[in-house]
Amino acid sequence: MNSKKPLILVxxxxxxxxxxxxxxISVMAELGEVVVVAPDKPQSAMGHAITINSTLYLNKLSKDGDPITEYSCSGTPVDCVKLAVNEILKRKPDLCVSGVNHGSNSSINVIYSGTMSAAVEAGIEGIPAIGFSLLDFDWNADFESIKSFIKKITLETxxxxxxxxxxxxxxxxxxxxxxIKGIKVCRQAKAQWVEKFDKRKTPSGKDYYWLSGEFVNQDKGEDTDEWALENGYISVVPVQFDLTAHHTMQQLNNWKWNE
Amino acid sequence: MNSKKPLILVxxxxxxxxxxxxxxISVMAELGEVVVVAPDKPQSAMGHAITINSTLYLNKLSKDGDPITEYSCSGTPVDCVKLAVNEILKRKPDLCVSGVNHGSNSSINVIYSGTMSAAVEAGIEGIPAIGFSLLDFDWNADFESIKSFIKKITLETxxxxxxxxxxxxxxxxxxxxxxIKGIKVCRQAKAQWVEKFDKRKTPSGKDYYWLSGEFVNQDKGEDTDEWALENGYISVVPVQFDLTAHHTMQQLNNWKWNE
Structure with missing residues (x-):
C-alpha cells in the first residue's frame, strides 16, 4: 500500500x-477516499444479473465538496460496479467492498447473493474486492460489534x-x-436450500406462489464457513470466478464425445 | 440409464x-419424457437471480394428454427450475437441459447467463444438467445444424x-x-467484458445509460472454450458451484488475521 489514500468503492x-x-461506509472513511454507488432499492438475491434490456439511471446524493461521494443507481449490484468503474471513478479503485449484507451469504448463498456478485464483478474487472455479510436479517441489526473486524480484514487485504x-x-x-472468537479462512460448505413454495390464490382466484425454503447443511466439515459461524468465528472464504471444475477434466475426457 | 424413459426438464x-x-425440446422428445418450464418473457443476463420479494405465476400451456407438458413462468430461469422441481414434477428429473441460448455463454459469460444459472441450480439440487448455447444472437439462428450434437452430448451425459x-x-x-470439427472438453477462458456505456438524455433532459461493451479475450490457451469455438469445435466446460478457491487457502492462512 502506498502512502496515498486508497480509493475505495462501496x-x-x-x-x-x-x-x-x-x-x-463509516469504517471505510477511516481508511481511504470513499465513493458509494449502490442500488436505489433492495436488490437482494439478484445474483450476477445485469441490465441489458432496459435503461440505467444514476442519481448523485452527495453535494460537491462533501467528504464522501455518493450515488444511487437504478440497476442491480453488478450494474452499480460497472457504472462506478466506467462512468464515475476517475481511476480504477484500490478496493471494492460490498455490504454489509443484512443476512448470511455463507455456503451456497454466495451464488444467489447480489452483495457477493458485486464483489465478484469487481474481481473480474481486476479490483481487489470483499463482500461482508452479518447473520442477522434485522434492519436494526448490531453493526457496531463488527466494525473493528471489518477494519482489520480490510487492512489485511x-x-x-x-x-x-x-x-x-x-x-x-x-x-x-x-x-467473537476470531477470523477463520474456510471453504464454502456443501449446503443448499430445500424449497417450500407457499401457494396462494389472488382475490380473483388465480394461483400464485411465494418462494420460501429451509437451509439444509449436511456438510459437517470443521473447515467450512458454516462450522466457523456456528462456533463463534468470522468466516473468510476465497471465492473464484473461474468456474471450471479442473479436477474433473480428465474424467470427462474419457467420455466418447467424438465416436 | 435404466430402460424407463428418462424424465427431462427443459x-x-x-x-x-x-x-x-x-x-x-424437439431433440429431448426423442430421448425421454419432456416437461418444459420456461420464462414467459426474455430473462437474459439474469444470472442466478431468484424472486424473493414478489409473487410467481405458472401458466400451463399444454393440454391434458399432450405428449409434452409445458408451463411458462413469470420468474427467472432459476425460479423455473425451483418451481418445476417442487410444484410440477412428480419426481426428481433424470436430467435438466437449458437453452439453446441465442448467443454465447462461453468464458466469463457463464456467470451472467440465465441459461447456465438454470443448469447450475439443477446441479445444486442434485440433478444432472447441461446448458446449451449457440454463438448466434439471431432469433432465426440455424439450430438444425446442431441437433445431432445436442443428442450426442445428452446421450453421453x-x-x-x-x-x-x-x-x-x-x-x-x-x-x-x-x-463442425468435433467436441472438446475445455476450461473457461480468462476473458472479460470491457464496458462502454452509451449515455443519452430522456426527452425531459435527464441522463440515462445503456450498458454495452466489448468482449476481450487475452487468454490464448488452446485448452480454452474460446479457442475451441474459434477453431470450429463445440466446447464443453465442466462448471462447478463450489466457488471456493481451494488452491489459495494456504496463502490466505499466512495472513495475520488474528494478531
Whole structure:
C-alpha cells in the first residue's frame, strides 16, 4: 500500500439507505477516499444479473465538496460496479467492498447473493474486492460489534495482495464483539436450500406462489464457513470466478464425445 | 440409464417461445419424457437471480394428454427450475437441459447467463444438467445444424455419470453441421467484458445509460472454450458451484488475521 489514500468503492444489495452499508461506509472513511454507488432499492438475491434490456439511471446524493461521494443507481449490484468503474471513478479503485449484507451469504448463498456478485464483478474487472455479510436479517441489526473486524480484514487485504482471480466472502456471526472468537479462512460448505413454495390464490382466484425454503447443511466439515459461524468465528472464504471444475477434466475426457 | 424413459426438464432464459428452446425440446422428445418450464418473457443476463420479494405465476400451456407438458413462468430461469422441481414434477428429473441460448455463454459469460444459472441450480439440487448455447444472437439462428450434437452430448451425459457438483456448459460455433470439427472438453477462458456505456438524455433532459461493451479475450490457451469455438469445435466446460478457491487457502492462512 502506498502512502496515498486508497480509493475505495462501496456498494451493496440492500440499497443505499440500508444500515449495513452506512456502517461499512463509516469504517471505510477511516481508511481511504470513499465513493458509494449502490442500488436505489433492495436488490437482494439478484445474483450476477445485469441490465441489458432496459435503461440505467444514476442519481448523485452527495453535494460537491462533501467528504464522501455518493450515488444511487437504478440497476442491480453488478450494474452499480460497472457504472462506478466506467462512468464515475476517475481511476480504477484500490478496493471494492460490498455490504454489509443484512443476512448470511455463507455456503451456497454466495451464488444467489447480489452483495457477493458485486464483489465478484469487481474481481473480474481486476479490483481487489470483499463482500461482508452479518447473520442477522434485522434492519436494526448490531453493526457496531463488527466494525473493528471489518477494519482489520480490510487492512489485511490492502496490505497483502489477494491471489489473482479471487475475492473474499466474509460472514459475521450474530454475536457481541467480545464474544467473537476470531477470523477463520474456510471453504464454502456443501449446503443448499430445500424449497417450500407457499401457494396462494389472488382475490380473483388465480394461483400464485411465494418462494420460501429451509437451509439444509449436511456438510459437517470443521473447515467450512458454516462450522466457523456456528462456533463463534468470522468466516473468510476465497471465492473464484473461474468456474471450471479442473479436477474433473480428465474424467470427462474419457467420455466418447467424438465416436 | 435404466430402460424407463428418462424424465427431462427443459428450460431457458430467452423465454418459452424462443426458437432455441423449441429446437431443444424437439431433440429431448426423442430421448425421454419432456416437461418444459420456461420464462414467459426474455430473462437474459439474469444470472442466478431468484424472486424473493414478489409473487410467481405458472401458466400451463399444454393440454391434458399432450405428449409434452409445458408451463411458462413469470420468474427467472432459476425460479423455473425451483418451481418445476417442487410444484410440477412428480419426481426428481433424470436430467435438466437449458437453452439453446441465442448467443454465447462461453468464458466469463457463464456467470451472467440465465441459461447456465438454470443448469447450475439443477446441479445444486442434485440433478444432472447441461446448458446449451449457440454463438448466434439471431432469433432465426440455424439450430438444425446442431441437433445431432445436442443428442450426442445428452446421450453421453445420460450414459456416463456427471462428476458430483458439476454441470456442463456447452457452446456451439456458428457453423454448418459438416463444418463442425468435433467436441472438446475445455476450461473457461480468462476473458472479460470491457464496458462502454452509451449515455443519452430522456426527452425531459435527464441522463440515462445503456450498458454495452466489448468482449476481450487475452487468454490464448488452446485448452480454452474460446479457442475451441474459434477453431470450429463445440466446447464443453465442466462448471462447478463450489466457488471456493481451494488452491489459495494456504496463502490466505499466512495472513495475520488474528494478531
Amino acid at each position: 456498494t451493496n444489495d440492500d440499497g443505499v439507505s440500508a444500515p449495513g452499508i452506512r456502517a461499512l 490492502l496490505e497483502n495482495k489477494l491471489p489473482e482471480g479471487v475475492v473474499l466472502n466474509v460472514n459475521f456471526p450474530k454475536l457481541k464483539e467480545d464474544e | 428450460t431457458n432464459d430467452d423465454g418459452v417461445s424462443a426458437p432455441g428452446i423449441r429446437a431443444l 445420460l450414459e456416463n455419470k456427471l462428476p458430483e457438483g458439476v454441470v456442463l456448459n456447452v457452446n456451439f460455433p456458428k457453423l454448418k453441421e459438416d463444418e
